[in-house]
Amino acid sequence: MNNKKKITMLFLLTATAIGAYAHGNGMAGINEATKMVTSYFDPGTKLIYAIGAVVGLIGGIKVYNKFSSGDPDTSKTAASWFGACIFLIVAATILRSFFL
Known part of the structure; x- marks a missing residue:
């Protein structure tokens, strides 16, 4: 084998090893990010419920x-505030069930 073929072969083997190593770390990183994001859902849901209570x-x-x-505009105001509270509660519940 000449030097050009040896260098090319060495480069390909190194690229393959780096690719395999990066793939393993990528999956670990994605799993760690998933755990971090899902750990924020309980406090986030409670925060949305608290905001809904204050808005109510x-x-x-x-x-x-x-x-x-x-x-005379009382019923319109009541309906809009009630709708906002219901939206916050339903949105928090749906997001939680969708992502967890």
């Missing part, structure tokens, strides 16, 4: 103030 309380106060003042 603020909405309840706004609707009460409009109702007390006799504003």
